[in-house]
Amino acid sequence: MSAAASGRTIALRYSSRVEEALARIERELEGAYRFSHRAMAVLLLQGDLDADEAVARAEGARYARIAEVVRAVREECGPECEELLGTARREAASQLVATHVEGPTTARLSFQERLSRICTSPVTGVPVLIFVLWAGLYQFVGVFGGGTLVGLLEDGLFGQIINPAVTAWVQAVSPWPWLSSLLVGDYGVWTLGITYSVALIFPIVGTFFLAFSALEDSGYFPRLALLVDRLFKAIGLSGKAVIPIVLGFGCDTMATMVTRILETRRERLIATFLLSLAIPCSAQIGVMTALLHDHPAAFWIWGGVVAGILLLIGYLTSRLLPGEPSRFAMEMPPLRLPRLGNILSKTVARMQWYLMEVLPLFVAASVVLWLGQLTGVLHWALAGLVPVVGLLGLPDAAAEAFLLGFFRRDYGAAGLYRLEEVGALTGNQLLVAVVTLTIFVPCVAQLLMTKKERGTRAAISMAAFIFPFAILTGAVLNWTLHALGVSL
Amino acid sequence: MRVPFFDLAFGRRRRRSAPQEATARGDAPRVVVVGTPNVGKSVLFHRLTGAYVTVSNYPGTTVEVARGRARFGGRQVEVVDTPGLHSLRTLSDEERVARRLLLEEPAMVVLHVVDAKNLERMLPFTFQLLEAGLPVVLVANMIDEAERAGLRIDVEGLEQSLGIPVVGTVAVSGRGIPRLRALLDERCRERAHDRVAV
Numbered sequence: 172m173s174a175a176a177s178g179r180t181i182a183l184r185y186s187s188r189v190e191e192a193l194a195r196i197e198r199e200l201e202g203a204y205r206f207s208h209r210a211m212a213v214l215l216l217q218g219d220l221d222a223d224e225a226v227a228r229a230e231g232a233r234y235a236r237i238a239e240v241v242r243a244v245r246e247e248c249g250p251e252c253e254e255l256l257g258t259a260r261r262e263a264a265s266q267l268v269a270t271h272v273e274g275p276t277t278a279r280l281s282f283q284e285r286l287s288r289i290c291t292s293p294v295t296g297v298p299v300l301i302f303v304l305w306a307g308l309y310q311f312v313g314v315f316g317g318g319t320l321v322g323l324l325e326d327g328l329f330g331q332i333i334n335p336a337v338t339a340w341v342q343a344v345s346p347w348p349w350l351s352s353l354l355v356g357d358y359g360v361w362t363l364g365i366t367y368s369v370a371l372i373f374p375i376v377g378t379f380f381l382a383f384s385a386l387e388d389s390g391y392f393p394r395l396a397l398l399v400d401r402l403f404k405a406i407g408l409s410g411k412a413v414i415p416i417v418l419g420f421g422c423d424t425m426a427t428m429v430t431r432i433l434e435t436r437r438e439r440l441i442a443t444f445l446l447s448l449a450i451p452c453s454a455q456i457g458v459m460t461a462l463l464h465d466h467p468a469a470f471w472i473w474g475g476v477v478a479g480i481l482l483l484i485g486y487l488t489s490r491l492l493p494g495e496p497s498r499f500a501m502e503m504p505p506l507r508l509p510r511l512g513n514i515l516s517k518t519v520a521r522m523q524w525y526l527m528e529v530l531p532l533f534v535a536a537s538v539v540l541w542l543g544q545l546t547g548v549l550h551w552a553l554a555g556l557v558p559v560v561g562l563l564g565l566p567d568a569a570a571e572a573f574l575l576g577f578f579r580r581d582y583g584a585a586g587l588y589r590l591e592e593v594g595a596l597t598g599n600q601l602l603v604a605v606v607t608l609t610i611f612v613p614c615v616a617q618l619l620m621t622k623k624e625r626g627t628r629a630a631i632s633m634a635a636f637i638f639p640f641a642i643l644t645g646a647v648l649n650w651t652l653h654a655l656g657v658s659l
Numbered sequence: 660m661r662v663p664f665f666d667l668a669f670g671r672r673r674r675r676s677a678p679q680e681a682t683a684r685g686d687a688p689r690v691v692v693v694g695t696p697n698v699g700k701s702v703l704f705h706r707l708t709g710a711y712v713t714v715s716n717y718p719g720t721t722v723e724v725a726r727g728r729a730r731f732g733g734r735q736v737e738v739v740d741t742p743g744l745h746s747l748r749t750l751s752d753e754e755r756v757a758r759r760l761l762l763e764e765p766a767m768v769v770l771h772v773v774d775a776k777n778l779e780r781m782l783p784f785t786f787q788l789l790e791a792g793l794p795v796v797l798v799a800n801m802i803d804e805a806e807r808a809g810l811r812i813d814v815e816g817l818e819q820s821l822g823i824p825v826v827g828t829v830a831v832s833g834r835g836i837p838r839l840r841a842l843l844d845e846r847c848r849e850r851a852h853d854r855v856a857v
Contacts, residue, residue: 180789180822205762210791221755225762257783264782271817272778274810507697 185259189252192216192244199237202229215241217253220431246435287506290394293401300398303391307382308460309470316378317461325370326592337361349545358540364533367585368526372458376525377518379457383421384517388509392417415442419450426450427620441488443625447617447633448640449481451609454525458584459605462591469602469659476606476648536575536582549574559642563603564649566595576608583608598659599652607645610637688847689737690729691760693788694772695781696743699800701725702830703772704740707840724756731840732847736767744784761793768846770839772798775805775812775827785821795823796842802827802835 184190196212204211204225214222215237223241227234289295338355345351355362386392396417415433419426423446430442451459463470543549556570563569568590576583587604590596596604622630652659690707694700708727725740741757761769771788773781778799788795799805799812817825824842828835 180795181786181820183786183790205765205791205793207790207792210787213787213790221759221762260783260786263786264779267782267817267820268779271813271820272810273813275808 181263183259183263186255188248189255189259192248192252195244196237196241199233199240200226200230201233202226202231204229213256216244216249217256218245218249218431218433283506287394290391290506291397291401293398296394296398296401300395303386304474307386308379308456309464309467311382312375312379312457313460313464313470316375316457317464320374320378321371321461321588324374325366329366329370334362334366352544353538353541356541356544358537358544360534360537360541363540364530364537367582368530368533371585371588372454372529373522373526375457375461376454377522379453379460380518380521380525381514383453384514384521385509387517388507388513390506394506416445416450419446419452420456421453423447423450423452424614424617424620427617427624430624440625440629441485443621443629444488444633445481445485447621448484448610448637449477451477452614454529455584455609458588459609462584462587462601462605466598466601466659469598469605472602472659473605473609476644477609480610480644533582540574562642562649563600563607563645564653565600565604566590568595569600569604572604573608573611576611583611599649599657602659603645603649603652606648607641610641610644688734688767688850689739689764690731690768690770690843691739691741691764691766692770692772693741693744693757693761694770694798695774695784698772698774698781699830700743700772701740703770703798703800703828703836704738706830706833706836707843708738724760732844732849734847736843736847739764761791767794767850768843769793769795770798771795772800772830775799775802776808776810778812789821789823794846796839796846797821797823797825798839799825799827800830803829803832 185193193209193212193216196215197208200208200211206214211222211226215226223238226237230237290299334355341351341355341361345354352359354360357363399417415426415429418429426446427443430439430446433439433442459473460470463473540549543552552574553570556573557567560567560569560573569587572583572586572590574583575586584605587596587601587608591601618630618634621633692700692704692707704725704727708729724742727738727740729736729738739760741760742754744754744757769788771785773785785795785797797817799814799817802812805812812827814825814827826835826839826842828839830836
């Protein structure tokens with residue numbers, strides 16, 4: 172079959188605990204794979220999704236039983252074994268190097284290595300994180316993307332040149348008033364759907380993805396995960412759960428799917444819940460940062476409040492749901508200077524993905540709102556939301572933004588953007604609205620993924636908690652700002 | 660190629676089935692190049708393949724995979740340059756593609772390219788590849804930099820301990836490449852012979 176089949180190659184033996192676990196899984200495997208059964212067993216033990224798929228394909232009817240065995244072994248000793256596997260390999264590597272390599276193997280730490288430690292140690296890592304947030308997110312995405320670029324595109328190009336022309340043309344050509352209101356009315360497909368996505372979302376999300384891809388290419392994110400893990404540990408919440416949580420800052424829906432890598436039902440539930448509750452996805456972070464671009468203090472309070480909620484609720488759920496937190500082992504790719512070509516190709520791929528996903532949704536939402544306006548349903552829905560936004564100290568007009576928020580959080584934020592531009596919102600109101608929307612329902616796609624992964628009951632209970640909790644947080648924040656006499 | 664961590668977070672719809680390309684290529688003799696990013700994988704790949712290279716997206720993803728042709732031992736061989744892979748346990752889309760290549764396309768030789776300066780960090784992955792029973796050849800690239808850093812690597816000793824061929828190379832200058840080629844020639848001839856014998 173292969174060179175290894177000759178039996179001369181080195182084969183690592185793990186500790187008896189790991190070997191037992193592997194043997195239990197390996198016994199069940201009968202199919203033909205390109206990898207040895209032992210390697211497949213190792214991957215299954217680590218909860219690898221592709222390996223799981225390959226086994227499902229190769230084993231047919233035996234798969235159900237294998238999955239059951241794997242689940243049992245993983246619940247019993249998954250995280251421990253994973254750590255032992257890594258340790259055994261590293262030790263074997265050091266031993267080989269010690270025998271066959273002469274010279275200054277433990278040379279002084281390279282610059283790279285030192286930088287890496289600075290990023291992951293809690294004392295220096297937090298300031299680095301704050302700097303990254305300030306420079307990469309606030310200045311570049313918020314001030315430059317959300318301020319300068321949006322100003323040029325939305326106010327200038329669309330607001331003064333394109334939209335007046337399109338509106339005048341449609342009104343002149345359209346024989347029916349309903350058609351012109353569908354296309355260029357308050358919730359028109361052009362004036363709302365296309366304008367929002369191209370003039371507002373595009374520059375914001377574009378700058379965000381640019382910053383994001385640069386950070387990703389540099390290898391900063393795995394270090395951030397390690398840093399977050401260390402911070403989580405301090406409050407008793409820890410483990411591999413940080414992987415989906417950190418991934419959630421990219422896209423919560425995908426991250427919800429990735430919670431499968433977690434060993435226990437408990438961890439999967441906590442991670443899914445936190446993703447729904449307190450992790451804003453990339454598009455939302457971009458739009459919300461842009462919203463706050465005139466209010467740096469509000470930006471930091473927003474970050475602090477959301478982080479606080481994440482930690483508090485994470486802490487509480489990990490107390491409430493019984494079980495041990497699992498340990499965390501991750502491969503660390505080297506830090507490096509990001510490459511322009513990589514950054515650009517990733518940004519373009521993400522923009523394509525985002526626009527393909529968001530543009531149809533925006534257009535569909537325009538149509539739904541237009542229908543609602545035509546039938547009067549919208550009026551009732553808005554009237555119903557007015558007391559809620561009142562509770563948050565927001566003007567009645569903000570009800571509309573919250574209604575949009577049901578479709579997608581970033582869509583709601585885009586609605587707020589309009590209010591902000593006409594100066595209808597104070598700094599306090601903006602902050603309250605942004606915090607509430609961040610905690611608010613995730614997008615429809617994430618809700619569906621939650622239902623698929625965790626079941627209908629879990630999805631409904633999460634939504635039932637999150638809605639009132641978001642409003643409550645907003646109300647408390649509003650009241651606190653008032654009581655303290657803070658005015659942003 | 661790249662060090663992504665977050666690609667998984669971006670909702671690309673992945674095809675859940677085996678890539679057809681892989682099955683269509685069947686048992687074509689193939690050399691697969693794997694290793695972490697920034698160890699000179701691509702330079703080595705171009706050294707081995709020359710001009711006949713096609714770059715295409717791996718089915719169902721936006722990850723690019725370069726495939727080239729080369730002649731080893733008088734046989735036409737396909738050489739595949741995979742995206743960066745740190746471990747058999749994968750996190751990103753690109754790593755998944757690299758591993759799926761290993762998992763689904765038969766390889767005559769798997770060239771594990773490592774940074775000779777950082778053997779200790781890179782060998783754990785070699786162990787994983789060996790554990791999977793893959794026909795691994797370890798390529799300790801950038802051996803000149805290792806030497807400049809004062810390291811002396813006992814290549815024969817490593818070969819003995821690991822039980823696989825180990826070649827020290829400098830892909831950029833071409834040092835060590837003739838030895839690697841000779842090794843690949845031999846492997847490919849052996850395999851052709853196997854086939855005739857069977």
